[in-house]
Amino acid sequence: MGVLTRLWYLKQKAMLRNLFRKPASAILTIFMILIYGVITISLLINPAQVYVMKDLHMAVLCSIGFSALLTFSLLLSKRKALFYETDSFILFSGPFTRKQVMRYLFSQTIIQSLMFSFITVFIFITLAAGFTFTFPFLMTCLFGYFMLYMFFLSLTDYVYVLSITNQKYKMFSKLIVASLVVITLCICIVHLANQDFQFQNGMWTLVESPLFYYVPVFGWMKMLLFGVVDGNTMQAFISGILMLTAVLIVYFLMTSFQGDFYEQALLDAQEITAMMKNVKSGKNNGTRINTRMHKANVKFQTGAGAIYSKNILIMKKTRDFISITDIISIGIYFSVSYFMDLGYPMYCYMLIFWLFQVMNTSDLVTELKNYQIYLIPAKPFAKLWYAILPTLYKVLILVSVSMLVGGVLFHVEAMDIFQYWLMLIGYVSIFISATVLSIRILKSRTNAVMEQMMRMLLIILCSLPGILLTVYMLINQVYDETLLFVAGNLSLILNLVLSACILCACKNMLNGRELNDD
Amino acid sequence: MIEVEQLTKTYGKLKAVDHISLCAKPYEITVLLGPNGAGKSTTIKSITNLLKYEGTIRICGHANDSIEAKRSFGYIPETPMLYDLLTVKEHIDFISHAYNCKDNQQITEEYLNLFELKEKLKTPAKELSKGMKQKLSMLLALIIEPKALLVDEPMVGLDPYSIEATLHLLEKLKKQGVAILISTHIIDVINEIWDEAYIMNKGQIIKHVFKSECETETLKNLFFEVTGE
Secondary structure (H helix, E strand, O other): OHHHHHHHHHHHHHHHHHHOOOHHHHHHHHHHHHHHHHHHHHHHHOOOOOOOOOOHHHHHHHHHHHHHHHHHHHHHOOOOOOOOHHHHHHHHHOOOOHHHHHHHHHHHHHHHHHHHHHHHHHHHHHHOOOOOOOHHHHHHHHHHHHHHHHHHHHHHHHHHHHHHHOHHHHHHHHHHHHHHHHHHHHHHHHHHHHOOOOHHHHHHHHHHOHHHHHOOOHHHHHHHHHHHHOOOHHHHHHHHHHHHHHHHHHHHHHHOOOOOOHHHHHHHHHHHHHHHHHHHHOOOOHHHOOOOOOOOOOOOOOOOHHHHHHHHHHHHHHOOOOOHHHHHHHHHHHHHHHHOOOHHHHHHHHHHHHHHHHHHHOHHHHHOOOOHHHHOOOOHHHHHHHHHHHHHHHHHHHHHHHHHHHHHHOOOOHHHHHHHHHHHHHHHHHHHHHHHHHHHHHOOOOOHHHHHHHHHHHHHHHHHHHHHHHHHHHHOOOOOHHHHHHHHHHHHHHHHHHHHHHHHHOOOHHHOHHHHOO | OEEEEEEEEEEOOEEEEEEEEEEEOOOEEEEEEOOOOOOHHHHHHHHOOOOOOEEEEEEOOEEOOOHHHHHHEEEEOOOOOOOOOOEHHHHHHHHHHHOOOOOOHHHHHHHHHHOOOHHHOOOEHHHOOHHHHHHHHHHHHHOOOOOEEEEEOOOOOOOHHHHHHHHHHHHHHHHOOOEEEEEEOOHHHHOOOOOEEEEEEOOEEEEEEEHHHOOOOOHHHHHHHHHOO
């Protein structure tokens, strides 16, 4: 194990060294640590005057919900691998026993779980802004989430190796997720039945109900946290022991696993590595390596229009108009704003966050990095416009439908829906143009992570005027039709003008040399 | 014709290409030779207008960033950049429409046969082998019937039969009047077909030679002589 421990140590050291290798990367790393550090500390030592969540139970449940989404998506992911290609070659072909390989895998999971638990605790602190926390509580929170992720990530790896040796175990992942969902639903139904099915009030009391503790792992997490909050040491101790035991059981199962999984694990590692390389280099959407394609046709336009036709064809072939993640995200935003009585304006505000997410996964970035479109003999601005158009259509349609459905369910007046719709249209345009601008500024020099962060920063800067207007309206509870109309249009005009300016400034980008130059 | 005058390209303090001038004429195959890091790919990318540079580059008499220039040249990069989910036929349709050359069925048919891609028309690019991807990349550059052709390491990934076929094709294009500029470090392959060669090292052209001037000396020997390797 000494050799593998050393390998693990060297890799972590190399990762840190790489982060600080270039001045830009080092500055950005320190900047990000400072930003998140300052936000966290300020939330802890100087609690906000406004409670983001009215109830600590809700904040805990939301952070648990986030961890559930993350772990379920990993468990259900069709594309899995234990290691990247290089690690696989060294570990599977080197003089290591299966137990050593599994222990090494476990050590990787520790780092990953730590990262996830830090993110989740940060989300929890943000959601629970307004509450004061003790240091032991925060440490318990970190420990709890660490155990939760250790359990699910290790379980994901274990089910994966099991399914390699026997295909029938593949359904275990679905079974685990389904069982947890069914248990949670049963608890909801039992609780609501006790409340005579008074839905809105029932949901509030359910959030505080100890019934949730019966949901394995996730319930134990809540049990642990409220054990500490309520000063119930025995409750905290039992839940902590339960989580630790769960992790140890999976560890034991993994290290004692004797099946032969090397060949398939190596193939999967190669595929995942290729996918990651593609994502990092921006050559294409890495997640599409095994995308199922459908038959589709398109009538190609000529000149720059061919770029648009080509993108529509790809969209039709992949039926990649709306993803499950989009539906889940919008569903969550709606549920949170509806059940917590936050209102339609907050739902619209949340949709702006969804737009962030969509722009990060948009094909627009991939498209602007393929040299083919620079070579096409057409005006650069026309090429830029046609490259943007499919993303613009997609986002516009999804935003409009989400707002309309949300508006109907919230019983909002048609005029108000229209006003908020106008406001969001402004954001759509600013987000798209900021994405173009970030590619224009960053060109091809940086890695994907840095690009995403810079893009985010630019989007925030570009949409700041609009956001400030929206926040003013939300804080002051502006529901006056005239004010809404003025603010909505001001925001829209401001964002549209800014977008047009940005696109004009970037108009030569698709000529080629503007983009690829280092 | 591809004309490059006083091309300089710097990356920070490093001069990747330093005041080079070259010309690839119609009815000729011009070769850009050099060891790794000599500046060949930088030169090619500058010509295709994918890099910012100092100097003047003209393709068929037009500035290389003009629509006319883009319409006139085909570019075959070292690594094919294809759309994974599009089939061979869809790639052809896309390029034909983008370059507005929809009446190219006959020439497309010829290249499909030559590159053995006819049976793969419905195959998505991601399912093609490395060599077949390279062939598709070549086909896309050629169906626009370019007057100038830029080729970066053309034989990488091709089998011996395909290399032979490509060499014949380049000669055929040359006879049709296409100005061909090939960047490579695999000298043996182009030894039979070149007309004019520029040998680069450390960002500069250190030798400009015509085949007609070399009597018994091979390009390979000349290369080792001037680069001192």
